[in-house]
């Protein structure tokens with residue numbers, strides 16, 4: 001076994017953290033042969049709870065777990081980090097305006113970006129899960145000028161997996177029959193799950209479902225699945241979100257399968273008319289530890305309009321955080 005990979009998890013005492021940490025320690029993040037060292041970042045009030053989780057991690061005696069550090073200091077938490085999973089965020093509470101939400105999250109993701117810039121390992125890779133994920137990633141990235149921009153990503157893999165599962169159920173096929181699914185845009189209700197490029201058993205998915213279902217059922221079901229989970233469970237998605245984070249980082253390190261791609265919110269290079277620098281979800285393959293946007297896919301007028309709507313929302317969020325001086 002080589003040197004352990006240091007994985008920093010913020011919001012470690014939260015519900016996603018609880019669903020995530022045990023699977024990281026058992027090899028589901030990087031692979032069954034890669035030892036990991038966990039670094040848990042929490043706010044001071046939650047450090048004790050994180051310590052409790054760490055006690056349970058100890059009690060699993062995971063062969064791959066090389067150690068656990070717990071702190072409320074971002075500079076320490078990210079010291080030497082190879083992977084940063086930024087899960088902890090300020091949730092929107094009743095009556096909170098968007099500006100207040102962005103401001104509160106700027107106060108979290110700005111300093112964490114700076115800490116990553118100053119202390120993380122040269123090969124650090126960052127996945128932002130905490131909402132608003134795309135814009136939080138943008139804030140963190142803008143505070144880390146020495147880290148290549150392509151190391152900052154945000155999570156739309158849960159949306160991607162939801163789209164796979166909804167389509168598989170509709171067509172009564174296993175999820176493994178589906179390839180080339182894409183979530184475009186923002187991890188929000190404006191996201192666009194694209195069935196015009198997705199394939200089921202090698203044939204375009206949109207041609208195997210009726211248009212009304214695609215438009216009026218599939219897209220809103222995927223986009224509003226988070227709210228449906230809250231309604232049913234009385235709490236937001238946790239295990240499925242943790243699972244998606246593992247999928248995202250696993251593919252980043254180990255590559256995506258030949259002939260398929262996944263969905264990743266990453267810094268736009270201007271592809272598909274998405275303004276350069278915006279962190280927007282694209283179809284992406286992973287090769288050699290880097291994400292590459294899949295080029296040249298057809299975008300029909302329906303898709304164009306949906307993508308533009310979601311990207312417009314991202315531009316508004318970017319302009320709002322710029323105005324607040326957060327980027």
Ligand code: NAX
Pocket residue numbers: 010011012013014015016017041042043046087088089090091108128129130131132133155156157158159187226236237238241
């Ligand atoms: P919880 O409220 O259970 O946990 C969040 C944890 O973050 C808390 O323990 C809190 O103390 C900690 N925290 C807050 N500020 C922090 C800081 N500055 N440094 C370190 N830790 C801090 O939320 P949970 O259900 O775990 O969700 C976490 C985030 O994931 C939320 O922002 C949520 O909206 C977001 N989600 C994103 C998803 C995605 O697909 N991108 C899906 C699932 C989830 O809704």
